[in-house]
Amino acid sequence: MAAPTEGLVPGVLEPAVVAPPPGEEGRLGRLRVLGGIWLPALLVAAIFFLCFVWPIIGPVPSPTGGSILNSNDPSFTPGHLFGTDATGNDEWSRLLYGGRASLEVALAVTAVGLIVGGTLGAFAGYVGGWRDGVIMRALDVLIAFPALVLAVAIAERLGPGELHAIWALSFFSVPAFGRLARAATLRVREQNFIAAARLSGTGHVRTLLRHVVPNILPELITFALLGMGIIIVLEGALSFLGLGIPPPAPSWGNMIAQGEGILSAQPKFVLLPSAALFITVVSFNLLGESMRARWTAR
Amino acid sequence: MTAPLLELDDLRVDFRQSGHVVRAVDGLSYQADKARTLALIGESGSGKTVSARAIMALLPDTARVTGSIRYEGTELVGLSERRMRALRGNQIAMVFQDPARSLNPTLRIGAQITEAIHIHRQVSKAEAHDRAVELMELVRLPAARERFRQYPHQLSGGMRQRVMIAIALAGDPRLLIADEATTALDVTTQAQIMELLRDLQERLGMALIMISHDLGLAASYADEVLVMYAGRAVERAATQTLFGHVRMPYTRALLGAIPRLENAPHTTLAAVPGQPPDLATQPPGCPFAPRCPEVTDKCRETAPPLAEQEPGHLWACWHPCGLEDSAAEEVAV
Amino acid sequence: MSSTASAPLSASPRRASTGALTRVVRSPLLRFVGRRLLVAIPVLWGVTFLTFVVINHLPGNAAQQLLGVNATPQEVHQLAVKLGVDKPLLSQYGTWLSHLVQGDLGHSLASGQSVTSILGTDLPITFELIAYAFLISLGLAIPIALVAARRPNGIFDRTSMVFSMAGLSIANYILALILVYFFAVKLNWLPALGWVPPNKGLATNIKYLTLPAISVALSLMCFYTRQLRADLVQQLRTEDYVTTARAKGVGEWRVIRHHALRNSAFGLITAVALNLGTLLGVTVIIEQIFGLPGIGHELLSAINSRDLPVVEGAVFVFALIVVLANLLADLLYAALDPRVKYGSTN
Numbered sequence: 001m002a003a004p005t006e007g008l009v010p011g012v013l014e015p016a017v018v019a020p021p022p023g024e025e026g027r028l029g030r031l032r033v034l035g036g037i038w039l040p041a042l043l044v045a046a047i048f049f050l051c052f053v054w055p056i057i058g059p060v061p062s063p064t065g066g067s068i069l070n071s072n073d074p075s076f077t078p079g080h081l082f083g084t085d086a087t088g089n090d091e092w093s094r095l096l097y098g099g100r101a102s103l104e105v106a107l108a109v110t111a112v113g114l115i116v117g118g119t120l121g122a123f124a125g126y127v128g129g130w131r132d133g134v135i136m137r138a139l140d141v142l143i144a145f146p147a148l149v150l151a152v153a154i155a156e157r158l159g160p161g162e163l164h165a166i167w168a169l170s171f172f173s174v175p176a177f178g179r180l181a182r183a184a185t186l187r188v189r190e191q192n193f194i195a196a197a198r199l200s201g202t203g204h205v206r207t208l209l210r211h212v213v214p215n216i217l218p219e220l221i222t223f224a225l226l227g228m229g230i231i232i233v234l235e236g237a238l239s240f241l242g243l244g245i246p247p248p249a250p251s252w253g254n255m256i257a258q259g260e261g262i263l264s265a266q267p268k269f270v271l272l273p274s275a276a277l278f279i280t281v282v283s284f285n286l287l288g289e290s291m292r293a294r295w296t297a298r
Numbered sequence: 299m300t301a302p303l304l305e306l307d308d309l310r311v312d313f314r315q316s317g318h319v320v321r322a323v324d325g326l327s328y329q330a331d332k333a334r335t336l337a338l339i340g341e342s343g344s345g346k347t348v349s350a351r352a353i354m355a356l357l358p359d360t361a362r363v364t365g366s367i368r369y370e371g372t373e374l375v376g377l378s379e380r381r382m383r384a385l386r387g388n389q390i391a392m393v394f395q396d397p398a399r400s401l402n403p404t405l406r407i408g409a410q411i412t413e414a415i416h417i418h419r420q421v422s423k424a425e426a427h428d429r430a431v432e433l434m435e436l437v438r439l440p441a442a443r444e445r446f447r448q449y450p451h452q453l454s455g456g457m458r459q460r461v462m463i464a465i466a467l468a469g470d471p472r473l474l475i476a477d478e479a480t481t482a483l484d485v486t487t488q489a490q491i492m493e494l495l496r497d498l499q500e501r502l503g504m505a506l507i508m509i510s511h512d513l514g515l516a517a518s519y520a521d522e523v524l525v526m527y528a529g530r531a532v533e534r535a536a537t538q539t540l541f542g543h544v545r546m547p548y549t550r551a552l553l554g555a556i557p558r559l560e561n562a563p564h565t566t567l568a569a570v571p572g573q574p575p576d577l578a579t580q581p582p583g584c585p586f587a588p589r590c591p592e593v594t595d596k597c598r599e600t601a602p603p604l605a606e607q608e609p610g611h612l613w614a615c616w617h618p619c620g621l622e623d624s625a626a627e628e629v630a631v
Numbered sequence: 632m633s634s635t636a637s638a639p640l641s642a643s644p645r646r647a648s649t650g651a652l653t654r655v656v657r658s659p660l661l662r663f664v665g666r667r668l669l670v671a672i673p674v675l676w677g678v679t680f681l682t683f684v685v686i687n688h689l690p691g692n693a694a695q696q697l698l699g700v701n702a703t704p705q706e707v708h709q710l711a712v713k714l715g716v717d718k719p720l721l722s723q724y725g726t727w728l729s730h731l732v733q734g735d736l737g738h739s740l741a742s743g744q745s746v747t748s749i750l751g752t753d754l755p756i757t758f759e760l761i762a763y764a765f766l767i768s769l770g771l772a773i774p775i776a777l778v779a780a781r782r783p784n785g786i787f788d789r790t791s792m793v794f795s796m797a798g799l800s801i802a803n804y805i806l807a808l809i810l811v812y813f814f815a816v817k818l819n820w821l822p823a824l825g826w827v828p829p830n831k832g833l834a835t836n837i838k839y840l841t842l843p844a845i846s847v848a849l850s851l852m853c854f855y856t857r858q859l860r861a862d863l864v865q866q867l868r869t870e871d872y873v874t875t876a877r878a879k880g881v882g883e884w885r886v887i888r889h890h891a892l893r894n895s896a897f898g899l900i901t902a903v904a905l906n907l908g909t910l911l912g913v914t915v916i917i918e919q920i921f922g923l924p925g926i927g928h929e930l931l932s933a934i935n936s937r938d939l940p941v942v943e944g945a946v947f948v949f950a951l952i953v954v955l956a957n958l959l960a961d962l963l964y965a966a967l968d969p970r971v972k973y974g975s976t977n
Contacts, residue, residue, distance in 0.1 A: 274802075388880055391878070402894070
């Protein structure tokens with residue numbers, strides 16, 4: 001009997017499913033289920049729009065290079081919705097550009113994790129044997145390795161920056177996806193249709209691509225959505241510690257770090273990026289959970 | 299004539315599922331008497347289990363129960379949860395199908411039995427322990443004292459089922475419902491358990507309702523048989539009468555589907571043709587019409603009522619088997 | 632997994648001669664533990680080696696850090712030789728490894744203090760923080776989940792699910808800052824920074840740990856609540872033993888507390904043990920914010936000063952704890968699940 005931790009994903013919090021019970025729907029229930037997917041999806045879309053599209057087409061000033069003459073304007077000053085920071089940069093703009101940076105990192109890290117980790121894990125789960133063992137040990141090392149050491153190292157050696165933050169966090173997401181993909185593959189592999197495919201002469205690669213991957217993909221995607229929230233928080237932590245995106249380029253994490261010193265005097269510099277982070281993470285979490293409810297209640 | 303212990307009158311159970319309504323039990327009426335065994339026979343989906351769970355109010359929240367279930371005169375439908383709980387395990391007990399999953403794997407056997415004792419009686423731990431061992435011996439569980447401290451997975455299927463029966467008997471119930479109690483067991487164990495149940499019934503004078511899909515079992519152990527189809531009772535009679543003159547084509551088909559030793563080898567197994575009914579979409583007329591070999595237009599239009607056509611034998615069919623009288627031939631198409 | 636009819640209970644002749652010690656040694660449990668520890672060794676080795684490589688690729692070295700920017704190259708070199716950091720990578724690693732198996736973790740390049748004693752001072756602080764956080768999170772999560780499962784989709788359930796989703800989405804460092812802002816700065820109920828050891832007053836010690844512990848505990852609590860609630864509801868809805876219990880006349884509360892909770896505990900325990908490993912990473916940033924001299928804080932400053940022995944020691948301990956936590960999860964599972972404990976070899 002497999003021990004419960006073999007195949008689980010240490011290091012990543014997996015919020016549990018809260019699916020609506022079968023048969024308990026009716027009008028309000030249906031509304032809830034629909035709201036479950038569309039509302040967070042809408043929120044996520046809105047956040048992406050605001051961070052990536054709006055600064056290009058809308059009247060958003062540059063987040064850097066502000067004049068010190070404008071510094072510390074209060075909120076609702078004309079032209080500055082949330083005022084300006086200590087060096088005269090528009091706070092709203094910093095929020096949007098900071099969000100873009102954070103989201104870029106999160107997307108990249110998730111993509112790397114999904115592709116590299118997912119492939120490794122699926123491969124390991126499918127072939128089994130010593131190759132499986134080797135891959136899993138390697139991933140175990142990465143998981144046990146304090147991401148912090150790596151992040152600091154990368155930041156020190158190569159200088160902090162967006163790309164380097166992606167590097168550092170990928171070391172964390174690849175094994176997470178890897179373990180999940182492996183566990184999911186192991187489960188799928190036992191199913192009869194895999195045996196049927198193999199018996200009818202389908203080669204290994206084809207079986208993997210046509211049969212295994214489509215069946216583990218929903219789980220991986222759900223995990224990716226939930227992971228986005230976690231990675232955004234982690235990127236924030238890195239930037240907060242000065243290891244991620246360096247000022248003056250904004251990221252929610254370094255904005256919070258900068259605001260920490262003047263927390264009592266002007267809490268908005270911490271609260272605004274915190275709220276942005278919170279809303280984004282909640283949206284991804286809700287989306288991930290409702291997708292998971294959809295997939296498992298099939 | 300003694301009043302029946304349990305009386306069902308036009309019991310209906312509906313389930314609300316994603317918008318539409320599924321009628322699992324459609325007007326079921328019967329009686330169960332002390333020291334008698336009633337067999338409820340039917341395929342899966344016939345409503346037999348649902349009707350039994352309705353008696354004990356063990357249905358999920360999506361179920362809607364109408365009609366009447368009277369136990370010793372008390373109306374059970376709509377009874378408060380608190381009063382129902384006082385009856386469960388105490389006066390009315392149930393044994394389930396799958397002993398592997400019906401016992402809590404993390405609790406010892408003894409604890410699960412004594413729990414049943416403690417709920418309904420004020421006894422000390424030692425007394426409960428002794429009573430539990432007594433019950434285990436009553437159900438012929440070998441090495442009862444040692445088994446007390448064991449866990450369910452350490453017992454075989456047959457032994458677990460005995461434990462379930464011991465739990466059911468803990469409160470000295472007057473009515474025992476055995477819901478497919480032997481279906482998951484091998485034939486030998488099945489016979490042992492049925493013998494045990496019969497023996498216990500004789501000793502304790504309980505009413506026994508056995509639910510099964512196995513007509514053969516009913517023939518051997520029941521006093522009265524009730525055949526269900528699509529949530530309705532379609533035939534009911536004392537065992538001898540029923541198997542002596544089967545009337546409902548469905549019952550006949552069920553009997554015919556049992557493999558027999560006397561048949562020549564390679565005889566095709568006579569399965570009941572067609573699919574079990576979809577309880578969400580019930581057409582008018584007899585529910586068995588789509589699969590009945592004797593079906594006529596009348597059958598499809600009007601549902602035959604369950605009526606006592608012969609003394610002690612009720613059936614619901616326009617064209618019962620074995621009745622070569624003019625009334626049946628008249629409506630041939 | 633098939634059901635097992637247990638062996639005849641009368642002692643067989645072979646049984647009578649089997650002593651307890653042999654039973655333990657041959658026990659599958661011990662073999663299981665042994666196997667897992669064996670597998671863990673390459674992982675630990677991998678982690679420490681990787682750390683060595685990474686740290687040594689950082690610009691600058693310990694000698695440089697210690698002497699500062701104004702030191703001449705000769706001075707730096709002299710100190711480097713003295714500290715042993717001028718030797719090639721593999722040789723340094725080899726030395727460290729050989730000392731490790733003797734139980735010697737070396738000495739700090741910065742302070743000269745033995746790494747073991749540094750860790751010995753720091754680890755308890757971090758552990759106390761983690762323990763406090765677990766206490767808060769489990770102490771709240773279990774009752775909430777129980778009440779929520781009593782009436783699924785009732786008001787309490789829905790509300791607690793909404794709040795737990797929100798709580799999960801708050802970054803712990805943000806929570807820390809907000810907590811400090813409200814409770815330390817505005818209300819002045821609890822201190823914002825610092826650490827007081829227990830021997831100088833347990834109450835004060837706990838006071839200083841409270842805000843940090845809450846920062847860590849909130850997301851844990853939300854996670855455990857959701858997990859336990861989902862597990863309980865699933866048990867109540869789908870498991871046959873629940874129907875049996877109800878058919879016995881057992882009240883719903885007892886069904887949840889006594890029957891379902893036992894079965895749901897496994898998932899919870901696994902989650903807790905696994906979290907033990909990840910919490911160590913979390914403590915780094917929390918200790919930074921609250922000025923707690925724990926192992927996370929130590930690691931961060933050691934990396935900055937290129938204090939290799941301390942870094943290696945701390946990383947090794949981190950990795951060891953992760954491995955042990957995973958093992959603990961499996962052991963607890965085996966110890967508590969009677970199906971595993973009293974399996975076919977009893």
